[in-house]
Amino acid sequence: MATTIFKAIPDNRAEARREADGGAGAQAGGRTGAQAGATRTLPAGLDGVVERLGRGRRILFAPGPGDVEGTWRRWRAGEDDPGIAALAYSAQVYELAARLGASLEVRTEAPPTADAPRDATDPVAFAHLPARAGSGAGHHLRQIRHAFELAREARRTGAELVICQRFLGHFWPLAAARLGGTRLVISLHNGFWPAHRGPNRLERAIGALNGLALRLAGARVICVSEAVREQALRIGLRAEAVDVHIPQYAEPWRDAWTPRLPDRPLRRLVYAGRIEADKGVFDLLGAFAGLARAHPELRLEFLGAGSKLEALREAARAAGLEGRADFAGHLPGDALRARLADADLLVCPTGPGFSEGLAKTPIEAALLGVPALLSDGVPCAALLAGATETFRAGDAADLEARIAALIAAPARLAAMNAAAERLRERFFDRRLGLGARLALAADAAFEGRRTSPARSLATEPPVRAAAG
Structure with missing residues (x-):
């Protein structure tokens, strides 16, 4: 590049x-x-x-x-x-x-x-x-x-x-x-x-x-x-x-980063953004369904609204994920930031047909110390080297495999958290x-x-x- x-x-x-x-x-x-x-x-x-x-x-x-x-x-x-x-x-x-x-x-x-x-x-x-x-x-x-x-x-x-x-x-x-x-x-x-x-x-x-x-x-x-x-x-x-x-970002974001312990397990996945098919939300739900049985502690939360919100809810019900996949809808800024800060991993699964210019949510996650897993169609990965990992856009199986690998290696999440701290100065x-x-x-x-x-x-x- x-x-x-x-x-x-x-x-x-x-x-x-x-x-x-x-x-x-x-x-x-x-x-x-x-x-x-x-x-x-x-x-x-x-x-x-x-x-x-x-x-x-x-x-x-x-x-x-x-x-x-x-x-x-x-x-x-x-x-x-x-x-x-x-x-x-x-x-x-x-x-x-x-x-x-x-x-x-x-x-x-x-x-x-x-x-x-x-x-x-x-x-x-x-x-x-x-x-x-x-x-x-x-x-x-x-x-x-x-x-x-x-x-x-x-x-x-x-x-x-x-x-x-x-x-x-x-x-x-x-x-x-x-x-x-x-x-x-x-x-x-x-x-x-x-x-x-x-x-x-x-x-x-x-x-x-x-x-x-x-x-x-x-x-x-x-x-x-x-x-x-x-x-x-x-x-x-x-x-x-x-x-x-x-x-x-405004100065309060400078002090928002919190450290992550190397042995802290991955239990809470979060998606934050528009609920649309081309944003990859159904790929994420499919990957989560594949992981849910083997990892009963795992939870997924969708933060945002969009034209496919009800269809995504119905897909979660059909997959037997009620109580495991939650839908918060649109949240005001402070509430969204609080939910994001509590996540173990942000997933940004933008699909292969969507022309993403940057995607700022992974930046905000990094400023909070939250690692992110991005599709290879999300350009902000170039700004967040070391604080994110990527998977093939539109490939739910690859997404599932990458999440499973991070569940098995929590120290990788801690390393991504540390990288985020080193990168944050450019955003101020x-x-x-x-x-x-x-x-x-x-x-x-x-x-x-x-x-x-x-x-x-x-x-x-x-x-x-x-x-x-």
């Missing part, structure tokens, strides 16, 4: 401490008193980038699904979004816009909240521009139309910069915005095809068109994982235009987070230059980010 390339940001820890104390650095950063309670995601050392980008930019932001307006209201009130374990991607965009003194037009997939209080001086405005669902050829036509709609919105609003976090599939029509002088930064949170295989003929054709258009438009692309970065390079984007970010290094990478990408897009110098994650020293 290629080494992740990270552009350098100065390590100015003294300035970070001044900002945390509310000194001159905080005022220069453009944060109001209300916003100062939320966790800072932009590191010290970006002043030169902010100065080059200038004040008063007009930005069009197209986020993915989720309550980004709710995140905005919490961020404005000085709070992190409690419904999201990691620091919200949209909150990092809001902080960057505030640092730049920019006006931000947000085009949401969910309708804006009608009764949300509005401030006439508010630099952030929300409007509904949903992606259109479909299947077959109609799906592709709707994606193309939606990308053109975003390009028209950029022209209509006079946006100087588009930040697109929405996975369009067909990104090439968005390049039309460049004809009006708009710069493009694409934040890819999904792969173009499943990580464990190469592209099919249609995916290659769409990828080639995306790569050509985005390259000609001078777009910068920030990927959620190394696997997605490799796909971005494969469709023809230049290496200097493609970056990777790492999810960031704000230079590697989305906000910092967006700032650098926008700077490069406006300057029309290559990004340099480059450093690998292995050689770039970590920063203990100041809490807000």
